[in-house]
Amino acid sequence: MRALSGGIDFGTSNSTVGFMENGEPRLVALEAGEVTMPSAVFFSFEDDRTYFGRGAVSRYTENVEGRLLRALKSVLGSSLIHEKTRIKAHSIAFSDIIGSFLHFLKDNLENHLGGPVDNIVLGRPVQFVDDNPEADRRAQDELEKTAQRRGFTNIEFQFEPIAAALDYEQQVDREELALIVDIGGGTSDFSIVRVSSDRAKQADRKDDILANHGVHIGGTDFDRLLSLARLMPEFGYRTQTKDGKRFLPAGYFNDLATWQRIHMLYTNRAMTDLKQIRYEAAQPELVERMIDVVANRQGHAAVGAVERAKIALTDETESAIKLQLTDETLDLPVTRDQLNDAISATVDRVQNAVSETLALAGIAPEQITALFLTGGSSAIPLLRENVLRILPAASVVEGDMFGSVGRGLALDAGRRFGT
Secondary structure, three states: OOOEEEEEEEOOOEEEEEEEEOOEEEEOOOEOOEOOEEOEEEEEOOOOOEEEHHHHHHHHHOOOOEEEEEOHHHHOOOHHHHOEEEEOOEEEEHHHHHHHHHHHHHHHHHHHHOOOEEEEEEEEOOOOOOOOHHHHHHHHHHHHHHHHHOOOOEEEEEEHHHHHHHHHHHHOOOOEEEEEEEEOOOOEEEEEEEEOOOHHHOOOOHHHEEEEEEEOOOHHHHHHHHHHHHHHHHHOOOOEEOOOOOEOOOHHHHHHOOHHHHHHHOOHHHHHHHHHHHHHEOOHHHHHHHHHHHHOOOHHHHHHHHHHHHHHOOOOOEEEEEEEOOOOEEEEEEEHHHHHHHHHHHHHHHHHHHHHHHHHHOOOHHHOOEEEEEOHHHHOHHHHHHHHHHOOOOEEEEOOOOOHHHHHHHHHHHHHHOO
């Protein structure tokens, strides 16, 4: 039997699995015909089963008793990767939770191809951890060990923007000097690559990659910033104590606004602290809303409501953050201008990173002929406008926001492993 291979784009927010078929990259339908699935795991306390993707999210939103975990990729390179989290009566390491998700993706790929897959190319951000090469290497090593434990034998890594470039290259009819901008759930990655139909036939593309750069900024950061700007003040964030001498402690509000930290609120100590904060608050009724969300484990629902509003503001100038509490329904209007104000400093960091990528390549901005945008958060209007402003001669190419990296990884796997 011939060796089988594929590519996995394990993303902070969404994941895809790619393979080669008749010389063309394809994506596996992972659930209900959808090739993209949320990077989510749900441990059901009611039937003691583990659910993935949309199945995980739907059970959580249906108030099935259990534990939802998202943004797991952001744990890589942090101290959390070595910690365990409580799942009912057991403590499970975050690395094992990531492993179970990778195993689910592997099973789907093997079921589609009809045999065991030993060879895999895993996508990775240009930097798992900003400005810390040692921590970045540890993050890749941890992901590699996790994949090995789940049965992959030959494991290679490819930068996610390079994978997107390989996919984009399938549609070009002339040589381009392209800036690939991949704004994912947890990272923003940039590559400057020479692409053409002739270059696409070459196995060794090292000389065509002029620069890689990345920053640890992504869609979950924009969610957090919008939440802190619009939703968390409704829970008491940036309000004062009743003696008027200080603001309420910000830590728990930041936790509730951050996907991967929400579970830290679901402890007896956190609830005790929140009740003390309510006692000290000048507006205790606001903190009571926070307690309601935490007591009913609606933290992910709150962030999900913010995320939906952010996505709606891609095409609309007005939206709303809607969240059902025990005794009321919050319906907070939010405008694109408010989103822009909340994320402007972070978008500036992305814009600066683009300029740094050009400097690393020794390329003048006007030499870039194509701007290829991929990743869900590349649709944010302010971000697109600011990046394009740097590149006066570039045409904007719309990529598959969620699928281009997975298909590019499949192409890379075919070249590396010959399948």
